[in-house]
Amino acid sequence: MELKLDRLTKQFGARIAVDRVSATLAPGVTGLLGANGAGKTTLMRMVCDVLRPTGGQILLDGRDASELGDEYRALLGYLPQDFGYYPDFSALDFMRYMATLKGFSDRDGRARSMELLDEVGLADDARRKVKTFSGGMRQRLGIAQAMLNDPAILVLDEPTAGLDPKERVRFRNLIAGFAQDKVVILSTHIVSDVEFIANRILVMRQGSFVLDGTPEQVVKQAAGKVWECRVETRRAEEMSASLQVANVRYATDGHAVLRVVADEPPMVGASVVEPTLEDLYLLVFSDGNGR
């Protein structure tokens, strides 16, 4: 299966939110990285057929998704960024409702719902009203509904928002296991969400893809641009204010070790270190003033 985005464009008045982006997505996890406002959510909405593109098209195995209609939507699983819910529905009611919308019979929908609620750790809360859920529980419920129909295309927009570290790990493992033969698009600005499970990274800025490749290939773009500097504590604060500092570690001897992302060495004695995806993210989304 192949999902092709062909010069996909979305314009809101004079503002271009997504600007002729093209990519061919194969089974596996594609991490879509970008700052807030980069156009990720708009792109996700177009992929999920809830926002009509201004230009371009989405092709599923060569067939236009807009023409496939219900057939295309039947293959989708979508967790939107702003996940709305029905406050008076219990978690099970909500899942049954979504299962019905996804074409399940009531009996099969109930069984599948319970299975997924169990998988996301909500089985014991299945009969509780969604309005009593914490943000993390609602997010897990959202993930469960997206996976109800075992979707061939799973689109997750900021899926880990509100999840605690343990839940994040659980979520990552769930998606990694799920994505063997499915197209998973995981949009996030939290690098660690995709760092270990993505087969491919697309970095989006101002409506366009600015980087595309495997995590290793993408990270290489930052090679030679990540520095480690050992400075006095007072100097560390000055550098943090003026440079793109990925990390500061304060030592007990009054010194600090800074991890700086910059094209040039930030100081004499700075040593080059191996970049990570987070370093690359900082490099791509720096504001041009080194921050």
Next chain:
Amino acid sequence: MGTLIEFELKKILGNRAGMVSCALVLAMLLALTVLDYTTAVTRDFFTGEVVHGAEAQKSARGLQEMHAGQLTDERVADDAAALDRANQLGEEVPGLYELDNQQIIDTYGLEFWQQTRAVAEDGYYMEVVGTLDSASPRATSLRDGAEARIEGMLDQGFWGYFRYSDVEKAYWRNLEDGISWPMEWGYMQGWHDVLEWKAFSGLAVVAVCIALSGVFAGEYRDRTAAIVLPTRQGKRALPAAKVAASLIFTTAYWLLLAGLVIGLRVVLYGADGWDLPLQVSQGLDVPYPLTVGQAVVLAYALGYLVALGMSALALLISSKVRSTMPVAAITMAFVFMGVLGLFMTPAAKIALLTPFTGLSYAYDYMVSYAAGPLVADLPTVLAVLYGAMLVAFTPLAMRAFKRHQVA
């Protein structure tokens, strides 16, 4: 589909503002009915005593039953003579008009009161003899009197709001020809009240529209459209299920309301008079050749159609906006502006097409609309208008939901 409709109904029932509105309308209906019954006061014809509540209703029933029977020419002539005698006796006693009922009984006795003031104030005599007096000289048959009364109204126009064209006059005369004479008179208080309350369903429409305000708009407002639309049934069965659930809700609520109006009145006043002519209940100037029962069925069926048409309007607005407020505001304005519009003469005919005023006047007054040689009365135009709204607006609402852009 059934499961989806079930869930959509659950969402409608979860709309608190809507449920409170619907409950308030029902509570208001119950309260007004009980107040109407318990606060009734009348002076009993047979005893001259002032009676309240249930006794008052019993007394009014007794009086109506006293007049029951066929209104033959001989009978109405006797009634006219009785009213004339009452007026004459009143004139012969100096100062009688200054006395109230109790003073007349205390001064001149019960029998004198029964022959004078009780007759003059009896609605039956006012209606029947008043109708005979619509002709000049006084008609000798009730049919001639009724025809003269209707003819006079056709000549005057509708309360000065609008005049009748010749084709409209011919339409109403033709309708009036269908009335059977001589007419049967009798007690029909329960059904009379049911007909008087038919406009109440026009108000209930507002509560229904508030309840339906979130059917589509709620999905946009709560950001749930983003998860329900990109599903297999999201743009296919879901919009249809929403419309079906809305119409089921409207039907259920309307049945509950109509059942309460009819049930309460029948329990309190009895079911007598179903087969009597509509004129016994609504006046001899009504040209519809219907029985009271037929008019009840038609008026409430019309009320139901109006409720469905207004529900379709509410759904259409709901599908176009992201807030539930405009749905409630526009439908409320639509209902209540009709009442205000009635006071603006040029807009009266349009105002009569709104739910509350339309249902108030349907089957009670000669309101007609003419286009060339074609004439239709108010109930027909209301049925066509609200039927068309139902047929046109529901697909438009479904289409708007399917095309909703999550942005």
